[in-house]
Amino acid sequence: MSAGASDSAVGVKLVSHFATVEQQKRAAVLGMWAWLLTELLLFAGLFLTALILRLLHPEAVQEAARHLKFWIGAINTVVLIGSSLTMSGAIQLSRLGWQRGMVRFMLATAALGTLFLLLKGYEYYADYQEHMMPFLSDRPYELKDSPPSRLFVNLYYVATSLHGLHLMTGITILLVMTWQASRPGFLGQHQNRIEIFGLYWHFIDLIWILAFPTLYVLNR
Amino acid sequence: MNPTDLALQLWPAAASATAVETDWLILAFTVLTLLLTVPVFVAITWFAIRYRQGEEADRSHGNVRSVLIEISWMLIPFLLTLIFFVWGARLFFISKQVPGDAMVIEAIGRQWMWKFQHPTGQSEINDLHLPIGQPIKIRMISQDVIHNLYLPALRMQMATLPDRYTELWFKADRTGSYRLYCSEYCGTDHSKMDGNLTLMTQADYAAWLQNAGAQQGGQAGAGRVVYESYGCGACHDPGAKVRAPALAGLYGREVRLADGRTVTADETYLRDKILNPNRQKLAADYKQVMPAFRNVIPPDDLDRLVSYLKSTGATAQQEAKP
Amino acid sequence: MFGTSDERRTLWRHMREPVLTAGALLVMLGINVGLGATLPVPHVWIVELLVAAVMVATILWFSMEVRHEPPLVKLFAGIGFFWVGILFTMTLVDYLSRG
């Protein structure tokens, strides 16, 4: 069975207000990079807060960081690196016009993204079991003797849930796009959408590559 | 002089040498501002009249060395204004270096009042009486939101933060009644969080302390009461059931910590240990059993308690000497 | 799923770089996880931070293919980190010099 053999035409359809396809593609790439700039600065604010907490309360932050599920975080990083690989695969195949293979890679990417979220959900559940949710007012907090540790644990929830939200958005867009891309003729008109989305996906990966050490590793 | 007597005032009274110098600074800066702006205003007006459309005028243009012009009007004003940066920074540094002999006033801001405590223990609400000719340091903290103690006659203000001490100092040289304000917006009655700053001669101040006598007995005496009321003695008194470090003579001593470090038991150390004993710096050979008093003990009580602990330290040292 | 050997060769030609990138990322992650789990020396966080920085650079340069992009995109990829630098540096100027 040959998935790659069903080559389809690869290209981008010109939208009327652009002069050339080349211009249209450049605009799309630049637009995504401009958006990613803002994403980086968004998360930078959280990383800065984590750093300041570490400076103000070193012991408490260390204690809190030791309670995070280090190994789930590490496995999740592996999962995201894997999803980046499948996303790169989808982009490569889209350039070749191998539509079915591309769709499979996209589905794999969405599956890995979902796996990340499931593991994250399990991690939250384990945190809940261990009374590591200081923002819940009706549930006693494990490290109640160390008030500043609350701050770091809470920041961990803000940062990871914001990242999770980005990932969830990414998966949703990816699934919609997979559905569109599975129809014939997609690659002939919108090949660059795969590439643009790929940038976003890799960047979520990049943010996690920064978040994992910031939250789990550096403060141990 | 009473500030309310003035219907229209155009320049604030200055009650210290620093305030007078700040005034000179802003006046000199204004002169520079005028030097830089008046030519622009005059030029714009003059050009608007001279080169109005339809007016006969010489509109021929010779060669202009534009790079030279651009660089000069970029750099010359910048360098001139930098003089004022240096001057301002110098005054700022002076205002940050507290003389050793400064009299310390403890100030507490809370929604929506000021509380000032004199070194002799008297305290007053919103109004502040102080002597001239004597460096005065105001050490302040807030009990709730951020406030800002603003003394316009001294050209001085500083934020009061919750849980962190800030300070400002000055040496007034003119008696009189002036305003003091909260200048950081702090909620409903922000604009009522003001009062009068009365600067008086040292003799008058001494007399005022005698007569005002709001809360006699001094900080340390009040602190002893706090010590009792929070039950500190149950663990820390000699012979208490729970083995806790003795506090008499602790202040100023070196303390060996559980992690091997040695720290001096200064005021910050005492405060930290009371507010949050777990945070760090557990004393060697003791177990961590003390509860945290953060959010339990109000800042003014804490001040009194720390004063008391300091006084017991001094007593113990005097006893140890002979 | 890719039938002919021709196709497999083409596939590998295109997938070599992503696979190698992912491999490199996994190795670096392994280093960081190992350091984080064992904490072999004090201040190991410096090493961990450097490894994370290299990982970020790898994603930008290879996964996101910045190296094939025109200078303008390279600038956009870098300028955000420069601005993060401003945010961190100027804030730390305050925190590190507080008495």
Added chain:
Amino acid sequence: MTSGTITDGPALREPHTPDSRLGHGADYLHAEHTLRSWFFTTDHKRIALLYLASITAFFVIGAVTAGLVRLALVVPDGQVFTNDTYNKLFTIHGVVMVWFFLIPSIPATFGNFLIPLMIGARDLAFPKLNLASWYVFMTGALFTLASVVLGGVDTGWTFYTPLSTAFSNTWVVPALIGVTIVGFSSILTGLNFVVTIHTMRAPGMTWFRLPIFVWTHYATSLIFLLATPVITVALILLIAERAFHIGVFDPAYGGDPVLFQHLFWFYSHPAVYIMVLPGMGVISEIVPAFAQKKLFGYKFVAYAAIGLASVTFFVWGHHMFVNGQSDFASVAFSVLSFAVAVPSAVKVYNWTATIHKGSLKLDTPMLYAMGYIGLFVLGGLTGLYLATLAINQHVHATYFVVAHFHYIMVGGTVLAFLGGLHFWWPKITGRMYIEAWGRISAFLIFIGFNVTFFPQFILGYLGMPRRYHVYPPEFQFLNILSSAGSTILAVGYLFPMVYLVYSIWFGKRAPANPWDAKGLEWTVPSPPPAHNFLTEPVAPKVPYDYPLQAQETGRQHS
């Protein structure tokens, strides 16, 4: 130069027939007439008008609350309102004016309308995103407006913790959510402009042939992109703080309220340049057009825009000299703040040099531009006073600060906005306003503004803190003066609203280029056709190619 016949008569009801030379096609106002064609348009010109209508409405709300604040301050003992009402009023004024008027004002209206025309493009790069940004803006703005009006918020526009998180009993969370949403609209607008200016320029339109207006909007867009996300995350943390007590800014748990101020001002100081830079762009278009002379020092003015946008990110700490920041940091931020003077001076001196030996027409836009230069210079230099550490220790958080930033924001942004509105009004609507009324209102606004805000410099130096409802009686005279000035200012604002709207129906037909101005937007008919250019736009060899020009030597012309 002129195109089409100039006749009087109803404009909106009759499509304007463009010059036959340029081919056929209805102008953008008459291309379609349905409500749907306005609310779902992707035409940058129509979206600009949607923004214009919305920000005008927000301006009115902000101005009315300002009027009420000035009314309350006529008496020193706060008898007009309760303290809570007063606090809510100035919070509405601040929030609405900063986030819903000043920040979108020039970029979202004139930027949207003019950037594609000026660079010779058919539209912005992402027209749907452009429309989306207006909907995002309206969603956030109406949401916030509902919460500040129905529930009231009393934190001031700065939302300082712990007042906003732990102590205020008002509708802080909905207001914050709305402001956060509006931030995304800024980001989308900025993104669109950056991409458009990079990729959509007409053939031959190199960077150094672009009008300064485009340069300043490029710089502004960079600030939108790089600064806005930081306030977004700061506000998210604030919302989480208030809703879940996460504690990072709460001293009760060991958090640091000063950290919020750092994150807040990392955005909010550059945001000043979001407001100021587009205004500088407008002035850089008006001054050469009404002097009929090439802009002096074009490259320096262009680089100064980028310079301002960069330097502004290094100076935010000057808002925090007395707020518990370290002394070392204060000195560093102080000296860096002085560096802002360099690019600002470049702008002002170059405008002045442009007027020199020009052929001046003192029409309404030029009057606004001249007023702008004067007020911006005063506002900018008093900013240097505030950056001086010792002076700041005295006037921080007093009316001196209030006066200073109103000189920048009203004297700067609003005057530039009104100047630009008169300058491009014929282009946007195809109608001329009545010149005499324009001049009268420009004078009224200039005088009213100075009477309102100059006394506030004195009040501030005397020591009157800002946000004071009850104030010492010795300040009453100056406060009454200020309030009196604000009534003149209000009349000045009302005039254009009346005569500009009047001109839409009864104004004279505008020719394509009523001011003999240079720039691609003046080469198309007024109002422009739906697709902007009927023939391929030709980039000028030199920007600002006016009849008069100084022979600038010492550098290469591009």
